[in-house]
Each structure stands twice: as C-alpha cells, then as structure tokens.
Amino acid sequence: MAADYSSNPRRQVAHLAWPLILSNITVPLLGLVDTAVMGHLPDPRYLGGVTLGAVLFSFLFWGFGFLRMGTTGLTAQAHGRADEQAVLRLFLQSLLLAVGIGLVLVVLHPVIIPLGLALLSGSEAVTEQADIYARVRILSAPAVLANYVLIGWFLGRGVSRVTLLLMVVNNLINIVLDLVFVLMLGMATAGVAAASVIAEYLTTALGLSLALGVWRQAGWVKIPGVLRDAVGYRRLLSVNSALFIRTLCLLFAFAFFHSQGARLGDITLAGNAVLLQFVLLASYGLDGFAHAIESLVGRAVGAADSLNYRRVIRAGFEWSLVTALTLSAGFWLFGEGLIAILTDLPAVREQARLYLAWMVVMPIVAAIAYLLDGIFIGATRTREMRNTMLLSVVVVYLPLWWVTQPLGNHGLWLSFIVFNAARGVFLGTIFIRDWRRLSQQADERSVPPFQL
Structure with a gap:
C-alpha cells in the first residue's frame, strides 16, 4: 500500500x-x-x-x-x-x-x-x-x-x-x-x-x-x-497510437541532431556526444518528477478531484524549478570538470567547452516541457501531446535549424534548445486555458465530469 x-x-x-x-x-x-x-x-x-x-x-x-x-x-x-x-x-x-x-x-x-x-x-x-x-x-x-x-x-x-x-x-x-x-x-x-x-x-x-x-x-x-473488450482495446490503442507518433517525432529530433552534428566533423560530433550526457543527466531528475506527476494527476482525474489536481501540479512545478536551477548551477560551476571526466581527448574537451553555455540554459528551458508531459500523460491527453510535438518539430525545430546553419554547431544547439522550449510553450498554452477554466469552478473539490 x-x-x-x-x-x-x-x-x-x-x-x-x-x-x-x-x-x-x-x-x-x-x-x-x-x-x-x-x-x-x-x-x-x-x-x-x-x-x-x-x-x-x-x-x-x-x-x-x-x-x-x-x-x-x-x-x-x-x-x-x-x-x-x-x-x-x-x-x-x-x-x-x-x-x-x-x-x-x-x-x-x-x-x-x-x-x-x-x-x-x-x-x-x-x-x-x-x-x-x-x-x-x-x-x-x-x-x-x-x-x-x-x-x-x-x-x-x-x-x-x-x-x-x-x-x-x-x-x-x-x-x-x-x-x-x-x-x-x-x-x-x-x-x-x-x-x-x-x-x-x-x-x-x-x-x-x-x-x-x-x-x-x-x-x-x-x-x-x-x-x-473491444472498447478497452480501442481506448488503449487511441492513447498509445498518439504517444507512438509523439515518440517517433522525438526520436527524429535526436537522430536529426546527431546527423547534423556528424556533418560538421568528427570532433564536433564527439563534443556533442559528450554534452548530450549533460542532457541525459538532467533528464534523470526532471523525468523523476514528471513521472510522479503522471501518477498523481491520473488519480486526481479519475477521482474527479480538482483540488488535489491543482495542489500536486503546483508542487510539481516547484520541485521541477528547484531541480532545473540546481542542475543549471551545477553545470555552470562543474561543467568543465565533468567534461574532463567524460573525455581525455584535448580537441574533444575544447569542443565541448565551446558549447557548455547551452547546457546551463537547457535544464531551465526543458523543465516545463518535461513536467507538462507528465501532466498530459496522467490526464491521457495524448492527442495534444502528439500535435504539439509535431508543431515543435515541423514549425520550430527544422525551420530554425535551416535559418541558423551559418552559425554552425551553435545554430544546431540553439535549434535543439528552442525545440524543447516550444514543446513547453505549445503544451503550456493548452494547460493554462484548462487551468483558468478549473479556477472558475465554484466547487474545487469535485467537479464531475472532470474533463481537462
């Protein structure tokens, strides 16, 4: 229990x-x-x-x-x-x-x-x-x-x-x-x-x-x-098919980042691979709170408990912000030391240091997207996740990369960071609309039917 x-x-x-x-x-x-x-x-x-x-x-x-x-x-x-x-x-x-x-x-x-x-x-x-x-x-x-x-x-x-x-x-x-x-x-x-x-x-x-x-x-x-139970399977397939497309878009975003980094040369590719370990490290903390929110939001939606829904989301935002700021400060203070641990090749170390500033920005930018993913998964609002991910890739990520190609690897990292920010902005727009609607309800404790 x-x-x-x-x-x-x-x-x-x-x-x-x-x-x-x-x-x-x-x-x-x-x-x-x-x-x-x-x-x-x-x-x-x-x-x-x-x-x-x-x-x-x-x-x-x-x-x-x-x-x-x-x-x-x-x-x-x-x-x-x-x-x-x-x-x-x-x-x-x-x-x-x-x-x-x-x-x-x-x-x-x-x-x-x-x-x-x-x-x-x-x-x-x-x-x-x-x-x-x-x-x-x-x-x-x-x-x-x-x-x-x-x-x-x-x-x-x-x-x-x-x-x-x-x-x-x-x-x-x-x-x-x-x-x-x-x-x-x-x-x-x-x-x-x-x-x-x-x-x-x-x-x-x-x-x-x-x-x-x-x-x-x-x-x-x-x-x-x-x-x-055909209805049950249809619900499962509906939720999961939207998540599948969303995941494919995310996989494409990472694969595209790798491929474009490879086009910039072996040293750039290796430096980016080192910095992506920073991205992976940040995801450990941010994902932990996002996954917790999935469970808590889902239970609040199932119980039609608007009060608890709002309380756990506020707590989730607080924890995610603290985690993101801690990670950013850690990357700023200890990033060069971590790069030295990850590689002993002087050229790769220098390449990674050139773009370390993006790692300081990344946790703060990505934190909102991670948490909103957790909220929308818990509410099984997977179509919105699919649609906003498609928008983030097609409307933001790829066009911005195209425009910033003269900036080289800085342009690639800028596109990747803004792509993560766009995920949060697009989902956040939907979330804020729903939050305002819930705030207008007279009885916060139980608002059946609880449709977010």
Whole structure:
C-alpha cells in the first residue's frame, strides 16, 4: 500500500519521485559495465559492435515507450476512481498488447536488423559484431515491452518503489551475467546480448509475481471480457497510437541532431556526444518528477478531484524549478570538470567547452516541457501531446535549424534548445486555458465530469 501524503503535496510528489530518479541513475551504470567488459577484449570491433547494437535497440525499444506512458495514465485514472477491476483489466490488456508487439518484432527481425544496422553506417567489422549482438538481443523484445507495462502499471498505482526494484534487479542481473558470459566463458558480443535477454525475462517474472500479489489482495477477482473488450482495446490503442507518433517525432529530433552534428566533423560530433550526457543527466531528475506527476494527476482525474489536481501540479512545478536551477548551477560551476571526466581527448574537451553555455540554459528551458508531459500523460491527453510535438518539430525545430546553419554547431544547439522550449510553450498554452477554466469552478473539490 502506498503511503498517504495527500495532506502535503510536496512530500507526495517527492515520495513518488525519488525512487524513479534512482532507477533512472541505474541505467548508465549498465552501459559503463558493458563498455568496461568489452573494452578489455583484444579487438576494438567487439566494443564497437556492442555499442552499435545497443544504439539500434535503444531507438527500437524507446519507440514503444508509449506502453509505459499509456499504461501509467489509464491505470492512475482507474485507481483514482477506486475501480480495481478496471486496474486489473488494463494490466492484462496492456500486457497482451506488449507481448504481441514484442513477438511481431522477433518474427520481423530478419528485416528490422539489417535495415537498422545499414542506417547506422558502421564499418564492416563492427557491423558484423553488431549483427551478432542484435540477433540475440531481439529475443528479449516481448520481455522488454512487458516490463514497460509492469513499470507503468505500478507507477499508475502510486508504487514507484517497485519501479526502482525492477530496474535495480534488471541491471544487477545483467552486470553479473556480463562478467560471467564474457570474462569467464569467453562469449564476447553474444554474451553481452544474452545477459540482457536473460535479465529482461527474469525481471518480467519478478514483476508478474508482484502483480499477482496485487491480484491476490483483490481477492482474485474475475476480470471478464479481457479479450473481447473491444472498447478497452480501442481506448488503449487511441492513447498509445498518439504517444507512438509523439515518440517517433522525438526520436527524429535526436537522430536529426546527431546527423547534423556528424556533418560538421568528427570532433564536433564527439563534443556533442559528450554534452548530450549533460542532457541525459538532467533528464534523470526532471523525468523523476514528471513521472510522479503522471501518477498523481491520473488519480486526481479519475477521482474527479480538482483540488488535489491543482495542489500536486503546483508542487510539481516547484520541485521541477528547484531541480532545473540546481542542475543549471551545477553545470555552470562543474561543467568543465565533468567534461574532463567524460573525455581525455584535448580537441574533444575544447569542443565541448565551446558549447557548455547551452547546457546551463537547457535544464531551465526543458523543465516545463518535461513536467507538462507528465501532466498530459496522467490526464491521457495524448492527442495534444502528439500535435504539439509535431508543431515543435515541423514549425520550430527544422525551420530554425535551416535559418541558423551559418552559425554552425551553435545554430544546431540553439535549434535543439528552442525545440524543447516550444514543446513547453505549445503544451503550456493548452494547460493554462484548462487551468483558468478549473479556477472558475465554484466547487474545487469535485467537479464531475472532470474533463481537462
């Protein structure tokens, strides 16, 4: 049972957010171990192959991140209505959808893998190792997508510590098996991939056992019509399809940034790669509070509780602002030191320092977009998220990049930063309209039907 911090919305948000922030931090730890293990093998093609293959699956699996987001919003709303049967039905339907998509990916891997590796344009030796990695790693697809659902479902129910548990278990198993398969059994690239596959399925087994515990607490209630519930599946597909398009736009934005950086030269590309670690670091904190808001807003919407909706959003804005200012100050004071830790190449260090100022600005600019994403996911307003993301890419990002090409890499970073600001501005315009409408309601505690 989740602790009740409803009397203190700041503690309510923080209580949900801190396990999510910690779980995010476990992700780069695995990447560091993979790099260290493969980096000690005698041929650099092994490290290159695992790196290239990991990039392919990061993009492939991230594209289906809507399974986590959609499940969180819908589950939180059902939980807010105290409709336990709907909570369980959503879990089963989302899980079936995830496993079905995962199996399709496994079946289509003879097409997906060669196409993806061709787009990444690695050398022949590196691509050969990446292909070995990918043909093993693709077997994890059903488990990876099932874990998205499990994490989203527990988060929707307000049990973020389970998210931390699942992430820690996944990464610890993965790290141990990396060491066993590669260093002890000499499996090289295939060993790293096999470690990931086994870790994902064991994490799924743990998550399912915890979900069954929830079902047991509900008295093993029967969930009729899970397979035949066409309305439920249509709702799931409607929410998730909009999130899918939104995610593809975001993936395109990052891919476009990488490709344009590559056109500016290898040193510029490497410097940008270092600075993108700052972006990743900022996302750990900002995403933690955004994910907490997803759950709390969803529950408020489900319960038609306008008062709590407004209170948790105010708390979310406060925490996000504090986090963004802290990150910006940290990047300003310690950014050069962090660059030195990330690379010992003098030319790359100097290149990254030239554009460090953008990293100081970025958390403050992006914080609003992250938090508003959480609000709109919790309210399952995914069409607005899709539409504003499309506007941000097509109307702001690409035209601004085109105009600022004479500025070189500064123009590229400016376009990327303003793109993130545009996401917040477009969603914020819709949010402010809804906030004003709610402020005009006579009874703040319950405004049924609660349509944001």
